[in-house]
Amino acid sequence: MREEPGIPPTGLPVDEELPERVGVLVLGGGLAGAAALLAAAEAGRYAVLLEKTASFGGSTVRSAGLSAFVGTDEQAEQGIADSVELLRKDLLETGGHVNDEALVDLYCDEQLDTYRWLKGHGVRYGHIHAASGQSAPRSHPTDTTAMLRALFTAAGRLGARLVLGADVKRIRTDGNRVIGVLVERDGESREVLADAVVLATGGFSRDRQMLERFAPQMAQALLAGGEGNHGDGLRMAMKLGAGLRDLPHIKGTYGIYHEAHHGEDGTGILAVYKGAIAVNRSGRRFVDESIPYKALGDASLAQPTARTWQVFDATVMAASNDEVPIYDFAGRQRAGMLEVAQTIEELAATLGTDPGVLEDTVADYNARVVGGEPDPWGRVHLVGGVGERIPIDTPPFYAQLSGTVVLATYCGVTVDTSMRVLDVFGDPIPRLYAAGELVGGFHGAGYMTGTSIGKSAIFGRVAGRAAATEESDLEW
Template sequence: MLRESGTLPETVEVLVLGAGIAGHCAALAAAEAGAQVLLLEKSGQPGGSSAMAGGGFAFSGTDLTISAGQDDSLEAFRRDLFESGQGQNSPALIDRFLENQLEAYAFLKAHGVKFEIYAAVPRIHTTGTGRAVTNLHVAARAHPCIQFFSKTSAMRLHRSAPDGPVDRATVFYGDQELTITATRGIVLATGGFSRSREMLRVFAPELLDAVKHGGVANTGDGLMMATMLGAGLADIGHVTGSFGGAIRNYPHGVQGADEVPPLIFAFQAGGIIVNRNGQRFINEDQSYKTLSPAGMKQPGGIGFQIFDEKLIRLSLADSSVNNYAEALHGDYLRKADTIPELAARMGLDADALQATIARYNADVVNGTDGEFGRVKDLIAIDTPPYYIAATANALTSTYGGITTDGGMQVIDWLGEPIPGLFAAGEVVGGFHGAGYYSASSLSSSATFGMCAGRAAAGVPI
């Protein structure tokens, strides 16, 4: 899958920067519209954050949702997206997504992506971590109109005239600095900025030391290149962490530059969270986004997820989320036969932790969480061995970025289009608004990538 040698073409019809799910969908859609496409990836492997995500896609009205008996409508989907985004979503992007999401679902299936329905949560279609982008990469490599190169980073976009279209990109390929001309259009699908300390320091300083879970090449290159041309920004102020990023070998571990830790959300299935004092601090029956601010306020910004053997049996294979077996193997999760021994593994006060778990278990028996009012998944922690994971806020993605219109063309601060430049995926702001609707990242990235590729190739969408 790697391309480390060869000659980059000097001229192409459509240039796609970034080979995550949005970039692959853009490349395939443009090629199927008759364009010659060059797909470039900064890192050594295609996939980006898409290859690390849990593999859930939010779609409405598919064959799987219908067969599962899910009563849904596009209007209900629209309402839920705006409610999640607190009404700050871009109506143009919401409309584009809803109008094209079923076609994007069929597009993905046509290129080898296999879905299963997750009946427990409406609209969620699962593929397994990284599988979708792997299928798309196989399809892209097989397409005669697509050339792919890895280890190739774009640093600057150019216009031939001050008001003309964006038609060239400066890229670094090995030790060469090259200029590539795109005669039809350029698609930015370069991901977010979760791995850029410089941009985090500016846009989300409170997350500077969060556990990094996004693509290792997500350093904000597309954001930088587009804003140099005057592109507007949206949703940047709403970048938040997701509580549950695991810390290896706590308290001695230091996250490596290219390390991608697992996400552990055991609290959503019956586990509890305590702080360094061995005390619960919140109702755990909330989303990982909601828990993020409370987790940051705890000593050291650390929360310890605790559960027992009953929950370990629910470990998810082929996933970056709740794969307890892999987390245990990687020293992100530890186990012990007793609670005092478990406390010692993380340097917690054994008496305090025992008291916390004893009170919680008593509340489970009584059917009422007397401390925080938890109602869902009240499950006693009473079956050894016991498990503990030191977790903190994880920065999985930065769902804020440059502005586009409904045709996925990048627009400036005045709402005027920047000719020749299109965008899709995590680099785009406006779709999520002030929140995040679960599993909408992959489905919107695929949908907008498909639309952006067609638009860059000159096909009306």
């Protein structure tokens, strides 16, 4: 893996000291926290964000930066037909219809306004493409570091402040009403009082222990995401009786280089979506490679040692695109992450697959593609319902060691449509809000690409606005 990325404090409205008392206290310096902070500041409240690590950005700055929006300028420029109704339908379908529909509706209702709000603060989006769970292309790429910098800077102009190295340990209550937090900083414990607290501490994709408890099926998966993402907010909310949703649906993502490697940015590649096949260590296919990458992740974890290979040829390599990390095959070759050979026999020898098996697998795949015969694994297209299968027959041949990585956990506390955290009986925990990856219910049993960055911005903004309406104990 590459060095831990993160946004240093230079040029941001950072305070060296912890405040005593604030209006809205936001925990976590990723996108959900940034959006909540700015929204609370725009509502006129003294808002402060506490970040546990030495830099800002969490998983947000490690991400591919894709947001799922519809009705945007970029979709119009590319002539893409899409609608809020289609977005809603896709969200419910990918979520297996077990999503919290109120949160799906909230996303749909607020997404365009939030997109315009982000653009108004200087966020820019690039060329849109289609991805998992989307009936129409709606993945809007952006530079997440620039996005966070823009939001923090705008919040700073309104008086908001950021504090680094502030590891929040507990939420303080008076009765069941939240009154602040207990923070550790520079080896000392301190209380910070607040009229409202917004949990935006991300998921637990870096916490092996929590994953073992809630997602034992991920035991052999690699872990990615922000270095501070250990489920702290979830634990603190659970202590106050917060309800939980979507925990049984934690999934990994296929395509990561299944060993520590300096060239791995955490996203992996999906050569399978451009025509590669996936084989296990014996050299046998094990899945319809066109299915969503989370489902590929499950299939790969079920293989012996959970290590598989994506095998492809020069035709797939020619589709390499260095602007889309999951399709940057040439970049992987430059980083020394691909095995290369002039024949499938040679490639098989390098990979150490069972004698003759990879050769038979590729020959059978090619014969069926050319002959138009059905695929034994049911593959019809390259990805989803798009693209025709192509034979793997043009040297050189390539293979990437590929496995499954937990990038995000997409599950967590129950909330209402004001992002108030609800307890196990469905009652709000007074003055406690949540946004971003630690919110449960929205995704349901599956995940549409771009909806985690999308939800962090949309729900973060809702949470900040709502938290700002809490009655203030502050005396100015």
